[in-house]
Amino acid sequence: MRSTSTAEADAPAVGAGAPAARRRGGHTWPGLAFVGPYLPFLVAFGVLPMLYALWLAFTDDAGGWAGFRNFTRTIGDYRFLPAFGHVLLYTGVWLGSLVVLVVGLTLLLHGRANRVSSAFRFLFYIPGALAGASSVLVWLFMLDPTVSPGSFLVRNVFGSHLFVESIAPGKLPFIFAMIAFWTGAGGWIVIMYGALNTIPQELEDAARIDGAGPVTIALRIKLPLIRKWIAYMVILSFATGTQLFVEPQLVNQASLGLVPDTWSANQLAFQLAFRYADFNAAAAVSVDLLAIGLIAAALIVTRTGLFRTDD
Amino acid sequence: MRLAARGLRFLILAAFAAFFVVPVAWLILAPTKSDEALVTGDPLAFGGFDRLVLAWQHLDAFSDHLYRLWIGNSLLYAVSATAIVLVTGIPAGYGLAFGRFPGRRLVLSLTLVVMIMPAAALVLPIFLELNSVHLIGNALSVILPFAFYPFGVYLAYIYYATAVPRELLDAARIDGCGEWSTFRHVALPLAKPVVALVLFFSFVADWNNFFLPYTVLADSKQYPIQVGLSDLLSSTPSFNPAVGGGGQQVNIFRPELALATLLAVVPVAVVFLLSQRALVRGLVGGGVKE
Numbered sequence: 001m002r003s004t005s006t007a008e009a010d011a012p013a014v015g016a017g018a019p020a021a022r023r024r025g026g027h028t029w030p031g032l033a034f035v036g037p038y039l040p041f042l043v044a045f046g047v048l049p050m051l052y053a054l055w056l057a058f059t060d061d062a063g064g065w066a067g068f069r070n071f072t073r074t075i076g077d078y079r080f081l082p083a084f085g086h087v088l089l090y091t092g093v094w095l096g097s098l099v100v101l102v103v104g105l106t107l108l109l110h111g112r113a114n115r116v117s118s119a120f121r122f123l124f125y126i127p128g129a130l131a132g133a134s135s136v137l138v139w140l141f142m143l144d145p146t147v148s149p150g151s152f153l154v155r156n157v158f159g160s161h162l163f164v165e166s167i168a169p170g171k172l173p174f175i176f177a178m179i180a181f182w183t184g185a186g187g188w189i190v191i192m193y194g195a196l197n198t199i200p201q202e203l204e205d206a207a208r209i210d211g212a213g214p215v216t217i218a219l220r221i222k223l224p225l226i227r228k229w230i231a232y233m234v235i236l237s238f239a240t241g242t243q244l245f246v247e248p249q250l251v252n253q254a255s256l257g258l259v260p261d262t263w264s265a266n267q268l269a270f271q272l273a274f275r276y277a278d279f280n281a282a283a284a285v286s287v288d289l290l291a292i293g294l295i296a297a298a299l300i301v302t303r304t305g306l307f308r309t310d311d
Numbered sequence: 312m313r314l315a316a317r318g319l320r321f322l323i324l325a326a327f328a329a330f331f332v333v334p335v336a337w338l339i340l341a342p343t344k345s346d347e348a349l350v351t352g353d354p355l356a357f358g359g360f361d362r363l364v365l366a367w368q369h370l371d372a373f374s375d376h377l378y379r380l381w382i383g384n385s386l387l388y389a390v391s392a393t394a395i396v397l398v399t400g401i402p403a404g405y406g407l408a409f410g411r412f413p414g415r416r417l418v419l420s421l422t423l424v425v426m427i428m429p430a431a432a433l434v435l436p437i438f439l440e441l442n443s444v445h446l447i448g449n450a451l452s453v454i455l456p457f458a459f460y461p462f463g464v465y466l467a468y469i470y471y472a473t474a475v476p477r478e479l480l481d482a483a484r485i486d487g488c489g490e491w492s493t494f495r496h497v498a499l500p501l502a503k504p505v506v507a508l509v510l511f512f513s514f515v516a517d518w519n520n521f522f523l524p525y526t527v528l529a530d531s532k533q534y535p536i537q538v539g540l541s542d543l544l545s546s547t548p549s550f551n552p553a554v555g556g557g558g559q560q561v562n563i564f565r566p567e568l569a570l571a572t573l574l575a576v577v578p579v580a581v582v583f584l585l586s587q588r589a590l591v592r593g594l595v596g597g598g599v600k601e
Contacts, residue, residue, distance in 0.1 A: 031410010038403035041459035049436035131519040149354035243431035254550035297427035
């Protein structure tokens with residue numbers, strides 16, 4: 001931890017700007033007025049919801065202290081472990097495909113002529129416009145062997161001749177992973193490609209002169225230099241993946257209840273709040289999920305060095 | 312050998328391009344065909360404009376122009392929230408970059424953590440909070456949480472901290488500008504590219520959000536389009552044979568559902584095109600010529 005005095009010295013007071021403003025405008029703390037209007041939003045929708053969820057998770061419906069009872073109660077719920085199991089399997093499949101395919105495709109693209117590469121990047125990015133419910137609807141069509149342009153693949157790779165077979169519970173983690181990959185991979189490829197472009201050309205040239213082929217350059221030089229972006233993608237996607245909600249919720253509606261409405265952890269929290277009005281239990285599951293999100297965010301900030309919080 | 316490697320590379324890229332683009336192409340073509348033609352015909356053939364008009368008439372007639380209402384709601388929520396995001400977020404980024412006040416690093420760290428945390432993790436806690444102050448079912452219960460967009464603040468902060476030199480602001484102060492007019496006449500005009508970025512990302516995030524409005528709104532007349540689509544999905548027999556006769560009554564079949572999905576994407580595409588120049592230029596370029 002830095003002491004206050006060094007923090008003061010590090011603060012972005014260049015020249016006489018800040019003290020001069022203090023004297024002239026009579027401000028004791030320059031800048032605070034500009035941040036002021038944002039603070040209520042940060043508190044009301046960033047900090048307070050977390051604290052309130054924590055409070056609910058550790059109290060009972062009468063407001064008394066409940067210790068960890070809400071947590072043990074929800075973990076003991078017969079739907080809890082399957083929900084987290086589904087979500088973890090889905091996240092695992094998604095992460096695997098993201099790392100292998102996004103990095104692979106980016107490296108393939110980076111070796112190409114610029115115009116070809118940017119055309120491909122644009123094509124890969126298009127599905128990014130269809131997030132949320134839209135993407136799920138598109139894939140419900142794609143997985144329906146009667147109308148899908150890829151019905152050959154749906155029948156032979158997924159082995160489904162009827163729509164309901166496509167969304168059989170055992171296949172769902174893979175299908176959701178595919179949908180998430182379809183909408184999000186293009187954006188990541190654009191980011192990774194941008195990161196690769198910061199690698200100086202001389203480095204590549206030097207390697208080539210030393211006799212390195214394109215594969216060696218890709219694996220030995222390019223890959224290590226985008227490592228922190230890959231780490232960022234993995235941690236962020238892990239945290240996002242665990243929060244899955246829209247996809248299973250829509251598939252539940254399209255499946256006549258074949259897929260339970262507590263398929264994912266967030267759905268379970270949602271049902272606890274809405275169907276059972278058990279806000280304490282819902283808060284406990286939410287806190288489990290919040291913890292995953294917070295730990296991931298903390299890891300990204302402290303470990304990848306991609307975001308700056310000081311000057 | 313090298314030729315073979317290049318051919319293989321192109322094949323792999325083309326196969327993935329097909330995976331990404333074909334579903335979108337299908338979605339664009341589907342509303343031009345009848346439900347029957349979707350099953351029997353070539354999936355990637357064009358039908359006719361008359362079918363497209365018919366599909367729109369069916370969709371528009373659904374529940375007394377409910378679809379238009381959903382689009383209108385989405386616009387209302389996304390536009391008003393994004394306006395608040397710009398008004399609060401750009402000055403906040405500026406204040407965090409150049410200000411010096413106690414708690415500055417705390418605000419910055421909190422912003423960063425909430426920004427990186429998946430938005431869905433906060434939805435139920437926000438619902439529980441709004442529920443305790445009886446705001447559930449109110450349009451504000453969507454707009455106000457949307458109006459908190461830490462990523463926008465962080466973008467503005469990074470822009471000001473890296474691309475705008477402090478000397479420029481000092482020069483303005485020496486010329487007699489106060490704190491506010493320095494921001495208004497010097498810092499704000501410099502931030503045009505970042506305003507476009509924040510506008511784009513905030514609008515798209517709000518437009519595509521499903522979980523929060525789904526949780527805090529109860530009346531289908533208040534739904535934004537993303538939640539409306541799920542409503543539509545449950546009233547079509549295409550995926551829900553139980554609806555059966557209901558589908559006949561509401562005339563919502565696969566072409567109508569595809570059109571509804573397609574139209575829901577149009578505003579995002581429009582905003583993308585409008586802010587594209589700024590997006591491409593990104594955060595390069597600042598206040599000082601090298």
